[in-house]
Amino acid sequence: MSQKVRIALDAMGGDHGASVVLAGADISLARHPDTSFLLFGDETVIGRLLADRPALREASTVVHTDVSIKMDEKPSQALRHGRWRSSMWLAIDAVKKGDADVAVSAGNTGALMAMSKFHLRTIPGVSRPAIACLWPTLRGESIVLDVGASIGADEQHLVQLAIMGAAMASVVLDIDRPSVGLLNVGVEEVKGLDEIRQAHQVLRATAPGRMDYHGFVEGDDxxxxxxxxxxxxxxxxxxALKTAEGTAKQFAAYLKSAMGRTLAARIGYLFARKAFSTLKEKMDPRKVNGGVFLGLNGVVIKSHGGTDAEGFAAAVDLGWDMARYDVLARIRRTLDATAPAPVEVAS
Structure with a gap:
């Protein structure tokens, strides 16, 4: 990788397009000055937004395209009309060609996954890519995967997910030996689908040295x-992801309603403002915005489509971490080390 982390941005993706993408990139650049950007999108719109951001303008190269992927487009439609020329495809293509170390988009998730898988392909030893996300917890943050790339998984794929998640955690969470658990309907070994119990047996017997296999975990864990x-x-x-997001919004709505219900509650809020501010900070989804497409021959980050500038900056920061500390190389090394030895056939 070059001295700078080179990040390709789909400047036309998401609900708000270039206005949020560039504002977020500017915030991230202030935190990581060793970053350069490739901005794919309408050069007129991008140029106008860069005019007020001299540092970002200096660190960026703009590549014009007026083709964007709609948020409600089906993946097959996006591949047909957006291949080779859309801002989303061109950002992925920059990673494929080696012109960028990571691509970040707030665009259509299905289209982004379809294009990424089609163009970058999967790492040898990985059957299907996964989406991994950071999850706020009582202890800090955890990584959860897969949160929606594909439905169903056999024992082999679950083991691959464990390896990729542990490699990501070692970088993003700065943990030398991350603990890994398989989500199940109970912690007893007799519970769960056959595939989950088989993966449990494999991980318990052969978990790589850089992973601490915990066993089964339940939803509340x-x-x-x-x-x-x-x-x-x-x-x-x-x-699980959508339920957690909905519960957080429900709790926030309950709290807001309760705080304004009576004069005593409003007065109590004034005294507890600092505590509520801390709670809001903990529950702020912008702090953990960004899902990583793991298992591809390249790093692709999916930002929430409706995020704001701070949220998009968090997604760019995540991409910077993944590229700077070469998570893909860690995944490849671990997969190679844990691959089954070839079976010799007697003559």
Missing amino acids: IGKGTVDVVVTEGFSGNI
């Missing part, structure tokens, strides 16, 4: 932070 990495297949992972 995610928020507790019982382990550093929670492994599950994409269907249940996405349900």
Whole structure:
């Protein structure tokens, strides 16, 4: 990798397009001055937004395209009309060609995954890519994967998810030996689907040296932070993610309603403002915005489509970490080290 971390941005992706993308990139650049950007999108719009951001303008190269992927487009449609020329494709293509170390987009998740998988392909030893996300917990943060890349997983894929999640945790969470748990309906070994119990047996017997395999964890263990990495297949992972997001919004709405219900409650809020501010900070989804597409021959970060500048900056920061500390190389090394030895056939 070059001395600078080179980040390709889909400047036209997301609900708010270039206005949020460039504002977020500017925030991230202030935190990581050793960054250069490739901005793919409408050069007129981008140029106008860069005019008030001299540092970002100096660190950026603009590549014009007026083709963008709509947020409601089907992946197959996006591939047909957006291949080779959309801002999303060109950002991914920059990683493919080696012109960028990571691509970040707030665009259509299905289209981004389809294009990334089609163009970058998966790492040898990985059957399918996964989406990994940072999850706020009582202990700090954990990594949960897969949260929606694909539905279903056999024993082999679950083991691959554990390896990739542990490699990401070692960098992003700065943990030398992350603890890893398999999400299940109980911690007893007799519980769960066959695939989960088989993966449990494999990990318990052969977990790589840079991973501390904990065993089964349940849904409430995610928020507790019982382990550093929670492994599950994409269907249940996405349900868990959406349930947690909805619960956080529900709790915030309840709290806001309760605080304004009576004069005593409003007065009490004034005395507890600092505590509520701390709570809001802990629950702020912008702090952990960004899902990593793991298992591809390149780093792709998916930002939430409706995020603001701070949220997009968090996604760019995550991409910077993944590229600077070469998580892909760690994943490849671990997969190579844990690959089964070839079986010799007697003549």
